[in-house]
Amino acid sequence: MTAIINAAQMRAARGLLGWDQKRLAKAAKVGVRTVRRWEAQTGEPQGRLATLRRIQEALAAEGIEFIYGDPVGVLRHHPEKPDTPPENTDTPETPASPDSPQD
Numbered sequence: 001m002t003a004i005i006n007a008a009q010m011r012a013a014r015g016l017l018g019w020d021q022k023r024l025a026k027a028a029k030v031g032v033r034t035v036r037r038w039e040a041q042t043g044e045p046q047g048r049l050a051t052l053r054r055i056q057e058a059l060a061a062e063g064i065e066f067i068y069g070d071p072v073g074v075l076r077h078h079p080e081k082p083d084t085p086p087e088n089t090d091t092p093e094t095p096a097s098p099d100s101p102q103d
Contacts (some may be wrong), residue, residue, distance in 0.1 A: 002053075003057070004045055004052060004053075005045075005052070005056050005059075005066050006053075006072065006087075007064055008041065008072070008073060009047075009073065009074050010024075010035075010039055010056075011039055012074045013074045013076075015059060016076040017059070017064070017076070021035045021036055022057065024073070028054045028058035029054060034055075035055065038052060051072045051077070062076075063076050063077040063078060064076055064077075
């Protein structure tokens with residue numbers, strides 16, 4: 001079973017992503033008031049844990065890793081950049097001038 005995040009981890013994760021509460025609510029498909037309520041808690045999370053898991057999963061999908069232990073925290077793993085083709089290092093062909101001989 002995955003550990004449950006706390007309010008401080010949720011706020012820190014949002015901060016790393018540059019998200020406001022509305023953006024997190026949209027990503028987790030929950031109400032903004034729900035995010036506010038969870039973030040205002042201290043101590044053991046109170047409420048529907050299924051809802052908190054949706055929030056946690058939405059953050060994890062964006063590269064957030066939750067650290068459990070002493071102290072708890074969050075890390076952000078940046079998504080891999082898509083493969084880009086290597087730059088063309090060949091000298092571009094020079095178009096033939098009208099005076100040059102054609103083969």
